[in-house]
Amino acid sequence: MLAVLAGVFLLLPQVYGNRSLLFTMMTFIALAQGLNLLYGFTGYLPFGYVGFFGAGAYGMSLLVLYVHVAAPLAVLGGGAAAVAAALILSPLLRLSGAYFSIANLAASQILFLIVANPSLAGVTGGPYGLNIEQAFDPTASYGAMLVIMLLACAVAVFFRNSRFGLGLRAMTLDPVSAEMAGIDIVRSRLVVWLASAAVAGLAGGSYAWDISVYYPEAVFGLQLSVFAIVFALFGGVGTVAGPILGAVLLYALYSAIGISLPQYFELLYGFLIVLLALFLPDGVLSLFQRRRSAVSARLKRRRTGVL
Amino acid sequence: MSSETRLLELRAVTKSFQRMLVVDNVTFTVRPGEIVGLVGPNGSGKTTIVNLISGVVPLDSGQILLDGRPVERLSAFRRVHLGINRSFQVPKPFRDMTVAENIRVALEFGGRGGGADLERILTDLDFVAQRDQPAGALTVNQQKMLDLARALATRPKLLLIDEIGAGSNPSELAGIVALLTRLAARGIALLVIEHLLGFLNRLTNHVIVLNAGSKLFEGTLKDASADRNVVAAFLGG
Numbered sequence: 001m002l003a004v005l006a007g008v009f010l011l012l013p014q015v016y017g018n019r020s021l022l023f024t025m026m027t028f029i030a031l032a033q034g035l036n037l038l039y040g041f042t043g044y045l046p047f048g049y050v051g052f053f054g055a056g057a058y059g060m061s062l063l064v065l066y067v068h069v070a071a072p073l074a075v076l077g078g079g080a081a082a083v084a085a086a087l088i089l090s091p092l093l094r095l096s097g098a099y100f101s102i103a104n105l106a107a108s109q110i111l112f113l114i115v116a117n118p119s120l121a122g123v124t125g126g127p128y129g130l131n132i133e134q135a136f137d138p139t140a141s142y143g144a145m146l147v148i149m150l151l152a153c154a155v156a157v158f159f160r161n162s163r164f165g166l167g168l169r170a171m172t173l174d175p176v177s178a179e180m181a182g183i184d185i186v187r188s189r190l191v192v193w194l195a196s197a198a199v200a201g202l203a204g205g206s207y208a209w210d211i212s213v214y215y216p217e218a219v220f221g222l223q224l225s226v227f228a229i230v231f232a233l234f235g236g237v238g239t240v241a242g243p244i245l246g247a248v249l250l251y252a253l254y255s256a257i258g259i260s261l262p263q264y265f266e267l268l269y270g271f272l273i274v275l276l277a278l279f280l281p282d283g284v285l286s287l288f289q290r291r292r293s294a295v296s297a298r299l300k301r302r303r304t305g306v307l
Numbered sequence: 308m309s310s311e312t313r314l315l316e317l318r319a320v321t322k323s324f325q326r327m328l329v330v331d332n333v334t335f336t337v338r339p340g341e342i343v344g345l346v347g348p349n350g351s352g353k354t355t356i357v358n359l360i361s362g363v364v365p366l367d368s369g370q371i372l373l374d375g376r377p378v379e380r381l382s383a384f385r386r387v388h389l390g391i392n393r394s395f396q397v398p399k400p401f402r403d404m405t406v407a408e409n410i411r412v413a414l415e416f417g418g419r420g421g422g423a424d425l426e427r428i429l430t431d432l433d434f435v436a437q438r439d440q441p442a443g444a445l446t447v448n449q450q451k452m453l454d455l456a457r458a459l460a461t462r463p464k465l466l467l468i469d470e471i472g473a474g475s476n477p478s479e480l481a482g483i484v485a486l487l488t489r490l491a492a493r494g495i496a497l498l499v500i501e502h503l504l505g506f507l508n509r510l511t512n513h514v515i516v517l518n519a520g521s522k523l524f525e526g527t528l529k530d531a532s533a534d535r536n537v538v539a540a541f542l543g544g
Contacts, residue, residue, distance in 0.1 A: 163415055170412045173401040176363060177454075179383040180392060180399075182416035182461050186382070 001241065002153055005029075009146050019142070025251050026145045027207055031224065032231040032243035033152035034199030039229075040237035041159045041168045042192050044093065047101040050224040051108025052082040052197040056204025057219035058115055061130045062123075071135040075144055075205035082201020085111065086194050093189050105225075112220035129215035132208065141210035148206055152199045156240045159192075168192065227251075230269070233276060236283025245284060313375070314339045314496050315360070315391075315465050320369035320379075322355055329355045331520040332369070337465065342487065342497045344507040344528070347517035348541060353500045354396060356517075357467040360498070361393045362386045373465070387417065390464035394471055396500075398450035400457070402443030406434050409442050409453055410460050417461030425460075431486070432456045448475055459490075466490065468499045472506045484509045504528065516540070 009026055013019050031053065039045045059081025063074040092103050118126045125131075159165040170178040171185050178185055204219055211218065227250075235246025250272075258265035280286060315337040322330040330352045337343050345353050358364045360371055362383035371379040378386050401409050410428055429435050432452050437445065442453055451471050458466055468487070472480055480503070487510055491497055501507045507514065508528050516524040516531055518540035524531050531537050 166412060167416055169404070170401050170416075173403055174399050176383075177395075177399040177401060177457070178412070179363075180361070180387060180461075181413040181457055182384050182387040183412075184382075184384050 002150055002157070005153065005244065006146065006150055009149070013142070019138070021255055023142055023145060023210055025248060026142075026149045027203055028227060028231055028247040028251050029244050030145065030149040030152045030199060030203040031228040032235070032247040033149070033156055033240075034196050034203065035228045036232045036237050036239075036243040037152070037155055037159065037199065038192055038196035039232065040156075040239070040242075041165070041172070042189055043172050044189075044193070045101045045229070046196070047105035047225055047229070048108030049104070049196075049200055049228055050220055050222060051104070051111045052085060052200035053204035053207070053224055054108070054111060054115065054216070054220040055082045055085045056201030057208035057214070058124060058130070058204075059201065060205030061132045061208050064132045064135050065130070071137065071140065071209050072144060074135070075202060075209060078205025078208070079198045079202040082197045082204065083194050085201075086197030090190055090193060093186075093193060105222075108220065108225070112216060115220070116216035124216075127216065129213070129218070130208075131213045133212050135209060136212040138210060141206050144206040144209065145203065148199065148202045151202070153240060153244065155195055155199070156243075160240055164188070164191075227254075230273060234272070234283060236285035239283070239285050242283050242285045249284075312338050314341075314373065315498070316370075316372040316375075317356075317360070318370040318372070320356070320359060320371060321367050322352075322359055322364070323367060329520050330359065330366075333517070333520075333522050335515055335522065335525060337496050337498055339464065339496055340491050340494045341513065342491050342499060342511035344511050344514035345498055345500045345517065346502070346504065346507065346514055346531075347523070350519075351517040351540075352520040353517055354469055355520075357393055357469050357498070357500060360386075360465075361391055361467055384416075387461050387463075390462070391467070392458035392461050392463040392465070393467035394451060394454040394458060394469055396469040396473075398447060398454050400442035400445070400450050400453045403441060405439050405441055406445070406453060406456075407438040410456050413457040413460035428456050428459055431459070431489075433482075448479060463495060465496045465498065468497055470500055470502065472501055472503045480506050 009022060012022055035049050056078035060074045060078030063069040063077040064071060069077060089107050092100055095103055115124045116127050120126050121128060159168060167183045167188055170181060170183060171188060175185055208214060231246040231250050232243040234250055236242030254265060313336045317333055317335050320330055320333045347353055359366045362381060366379055370377055373389055373391060378389060407425060410425055414425060429438055434456065442450065445453060471483060487497055499510060512527045514528050514531055515522060516537050523540055524534050524537050
């Protein structure tokens with residue numbers, strides 16, 4: 001599946017002219033998958049996920065501007081900046097449910113307000129944003145985002161199929177029993193939290209590299225969090241393919257009507273969220289899985305002669 | 308009693324919840340392979356003691372030693388790795404996992420290396436036929452046994468068993484007695500909370516009676532039933 005994904009985004013620019021749309025779609029696949037790492041595998045829903053994206057973008061850009069680091073290294077630096085922010089925010093993991101989500105949202109807004117503060121205009125550009133035109137290299141930044149998107153998906157594959165992932169599944173089913181099975185739940189959660197932040201930070205770094213001139217709202221806008229959450233939920237969290245599917249379908253829809261007719265898009269979006277919450281809480285993928293498990297159950301019954 | 312014969316030692320363990328003293332200065336020891344009953348009226352602190360020993364809740368003061376080593380500040384999973392495990396009064400299996408997966412999680416993460424194996428645990432606890440069933444589909448009594456199976460997969464030295472007999476019929480109870488006796492014979496110490504005194508009587512001669520968080524009595528069940536304080540605590544006097 002990863003190979004197909006890589007092939008598609010390598011070949012599409014040859015036949016489809018809107019490279020910027022493809023780039024943004026990869027960004028949202030990476031973000032939806034990164035969010036899925038945390039939400040799908042631990043149950044923590046980070047409303048402020050965009051904070052790590054912004055931290056990555058600014059970390060990357062400041063490294064380019066002030067330390068004159070080569071852009072690819074600066075992207076890694078952006079990932080490190082997001083991981084550092086996640087480490088500082090790791091006490092948030094002591095909160096649960098909506099409390100965690102809201103505290104995380106507040107944290108991302110604090111980060112945004114610091115970065116966008118006019119008093120810091122000399123360092124971060126404040127509300128006027130940053131310009132790293134000197135590093136502009138659309139082919140390289142496209143490649144970087146492709147790698148990051150694949151990396152995020154690879155981590156999700158690891159979470160699905162490894163011993164570590166078995167522990168995560170046990171933790172979400174019953175944390176106390178998971179401890180009694182010998183699982184270090186505090187450390188496991190922290191690892192997932194940092195991995196999820198790293199994906200957003202790396203994606204933010206490549207995004208900044210690609211657009212190279214931007215305002216703080218472009219990388220801290222709440223809409224990015226909302227999109228990542230809705231895309232992941234739409235496809236199905238806790239799976240590998242779900243967030244990819246959600247990001248591709250819904251971002252394509254957004255590109256088709258969201259920009260020209262934003263009011264209809266938001267209407268449609270609202271309907272979608274309501275329908276999802278009511279009828280498909282496990283995402284679109286669960287439709288296929290449900291059918292498949294129904295079929296296999298029927299087969300099993302036939303084999304054992306119950307029918 | 309020399310320290311080699313003490314597997315578990317509680318020293319003046321105390322715990323309160325919002326100024327309500329739930330466990331008050333409790334001291335006792337458990338030897339390897341020994342079965343100790345923990346009895347007392349509702350609210351006397353039995354389950355809290357199990358929670359304190361297993362690390363599910365932190366204590367306020369006092370010491371808990373395993374093999375002479377203080378463990379009261381360790382997190383629960385570390386105590387599991389050192390050989391403490393438990394079952395729950397209200398069973399807590401991983402409901403969406405199969406019986407075998409439930410046990411496999413503990414085998415993978417139990418941290419005590421070889422020895423325990425899936426087939427033996429499935430056979431011991433009579434789960435062979437249900438190995439691929441989701442744990443949520445088991446009866447409550449079976450789920451309690453699955454808690455026990457998961458605990459055994461971590462190769463415990465000490466098992467804390469919280470009301471495993473409640474709700475079982477006489478033939479099931481006889482099976483549980485036989486199983487627990489067999490585990491103790493393998494060298495696993497058992498601290499058994501139980502309301503069913505007849506059941507406990509078949510398991511052990513050594514009981515600790517709690518009342519209002521304090522240790523009221525320690526000795527044989529027969530002496531306990533003759534003790535005026537114990538009778539007063541149970542019947543109200």
